[in-house]
Amino acid sequence: MTLLPLLPKSPLSLPTKILVSRRTRPRALTVASSKETERGLEFDTGGSFFRRESAVGRDLGALAASIHRRSLDRKLRIIDAMCGCGIRSLRYLAQSDAGFVWANDACEDYRGTIVKNLSGVADRVSEDGGGGRRWVVTHKDANRVLLESYINREYFDLVDIDSFGSDSSFIRSAIMAVREEGLLYLTNTDGFSSGGHRPYHSLASYGAYVRPMPYSNEVGLRMLIGGALREATALGFCVSPLFSYYSSHGPVFRVMFRVSRGNFHKESQYGFICYCNKCGNSQAFSWRELGQICCPCSNKVVSRSSVVSGPMWTGPLHDATFLAEMLDLAGEWRWAHTKEKGIDLEKLLNWMIDESDPRLPFGYIKLDEIASRGKINSPPVSMMISSLQKEGYAASRSHIAPNAIKTNCPIATCIRISRELCHTVLPLS
Numbered sequence: 001m002t003l004l005p006l007l008p009k010s011p012l013s014l015p016t017k018i019l020v021s022r023r024t025r026p027r028a029l030t031v032a033s034s035k036e037t038e039r040g041l042e043f044d045t046g047g048s049f050f051r052r053e054s055a056v057g058r059d060l061g062a063l064a065a066s067i068h069r070r071s072l073d074r075k076l077r078i079i080d081a082m083c084g085c086g087i088r089s090l091r092y093l094a095q096s097d098a099g100f101v102w103a104n105d106a107c108e109d110y111r112g113t114i115v116k117n118l119s120g121v122a123d124r125v126s127e128d129g130g131g132g133r134r135w136v137v138t139h140k141d142a143n144r145v146l147l148e149s150y151i152n153r154e155y156f157d158l159v160d161i162d163s164f165g166s167d168s169s170f171i172r173s174a175i176m177a178v179r180e181e182g183l184l185y186l187t188n189t190d191g192f193s194s195g196g197h198r199p200y201h202s203l204a205s206y207g208a209y210v211r212p213m214p215y216s217n218e219v220g221l222r223m224l225i226g227g228a229l230r231e232a233t234a235l236g237f238c239v240s241p242l243f244s245y246y247s248s249h250g251p252v253f254r255v256m257f258r259v260s261r262g263n264f265h266k267e268s269q270y271g272f273i274c275y276c277n278k279c280g281n282s283q284a285f286s287w288r289e290l291g292q293i294c295c296p297c298s299n300k301v302v303s304r305s306s307v308v309s310g311p312m313w314t315g316p317l318h319d320a321t322f323l324a325e326m327l328d329l330a331g332e333w334r335w336a337h338t339k340e341k342g343i344d345l346e347k348l349l350n351w352m353i354d355e356s357d358p359r360l361p362f363g364y365i366k367l368d369e370i371a372s373r374g375k376i377n378s379p380p381v382s383m384m385i386s387s388l389q390k391e392g393y394a395a396s397r398s399h400i401a402p403n404a405i406k407t408n409c410p411i412a413t414c415i416r417i418s419r420e421l422c423h424t425v426l427p428l429s
């Protein structure tokens, strides 16, 4: 049985965007309509906001939904709360065998396009038309449909929020509408906040004061996870990331969570990240350690060279077991070896699995930083990783930055290894 979290007491305690969007209903963008094909499905964009490059995010969503479906003895009930032309709804119906998909977009002008795109899938569960609806299309504010579903106790196995900019004003109602142990797929495109350019905005949206850091795109994912965790905890739920995906097209930050009842216990995974400009090393600090933030390269507490961001998620970005299931399924569906919109899904999933090594800390080190600190050329990423591993360190690529490594090796040792590699393998320019 699903237990009900507390309802917000008054409209004033609802996120401000509801109040705003009551007055400012989104209008159709003046974007040309185009016919598209994605993983074998044909559809029309109908002038809605549509990004071809987001195909990978949709692949990941369809794979995760299907794995969730396999773990249950019933079909999935999904809401695509900001559906645009309805491509995600179509993919959940056709590829993840969803039993019911609610396609919602505040913009009424997209109705004809969404209905046309979904009409290839029978809208009734049984062929004679007597069964329940398999999909519906509405044009309400996302918070409204999510809260109404919560009030009516019509929870979803997967809630998909694909908003413009920050998704923070939808997170709470999305968590309320997810069935216990269900999935929540969040997206934000707020690169300014993750880049540390609007610290008060990131504070307002995700509760994290974010400053510029060399691995800011990973910080963006961690800020989103931390924000969702904060909202979930307030409702008596816990969210844990199954996978986290960054794409530079946008930029876009996506995280698939599992939502379970209960409180978050691992204080060590929600805290502050400190980057030292002087030596290039990073460390995580818990709330209890706040007064002790300093870098070993300086004997002063809170040296001027240290940049601190947080609080945010400092734990693993992915669940390696879940990713391995996604990789198997991608192989089964023949998606693994075929590039969709230029991205090799198999390579991406393998990199994400490698990144899940629990010995790896947060953040990544760009080889350019190693090169400029050591005043050397940088060796190829693969060579650097195998040398670090030979010396007993954990090391992997980062799916976020192709020219970077994730490692538990201090930067001074990375410079030493890099220098040795350059001298033995690469002639200095």
Ligand SMILES: C[S@@+](CC[C@H](N)C(=O)[O-])C[C@H]1O[C@@H](n2cnc3c(N)ncnc32)[C@H](O)[C@@H]1O
Pocket: 021, 026, 048, 049, 050, 051, 054, 081, 082, 083, 084, 085, 086, 087, 088, 104, 105, 106, 107, 140, 141, 142, 143, 162, 163, 164
């Ligand atoms: C990023 S686009 C969605 C793209 C689509 N999911 C896809 O994969 O192609 C965001 C959509 O959210 C809709 N939208 C904006 N504010 C909304 C709100 N408050 N409630 C519901 N939909 C909203 C916009 O009309 C737009 O179509």
Ligand SMILES: [Zn+2]
Pocket: 276, 277, 278, 279, 280, 281, 295, 296, 297, 298
């Ligand atoms: Zn330092």
